[in-house]
Amino acid sequence: MESKKEKAKKQIPLRLSASLYQELAAWAEAEFRSVNGQIEYLLTECVRRRKKAGNAKGADQEP
Numbered sequence: 001m002e003s004k005k006e007k008a009k010k011q012i013p014l015r016l017s018a019s020l021y022q023e024l025a026a027w028a029e030a031e032f033r034s035v036n037g038q039i040e041y042l043l044t045e046c047v048r049r050r051k052k053a054g055n056a057k058g059a060d061q062e063p
Contacts, residue, residue, distance in 0.1 A: 014039070021035070024038055024039065
């Protein structure tokens with residue numbers, strides 16, 4: 001069960017190119033999400049996959 005702290009959302013400013021925004025907006029619409037929801041979903045998936053691959057501590061970065 002998630003705690004209140006885990007459910008709290010952090011607001012951050014984000015700048016995207018117009019073309020990237022349009023791509024994300026189209027993708028979000030196709031998956032019945034808001035653009036914000038799509039970005040959050042994609043970031044969550046990337047972090048999950050990175051952890052699964054065992055790279056959570058920066059093992060994928062060059063020395």
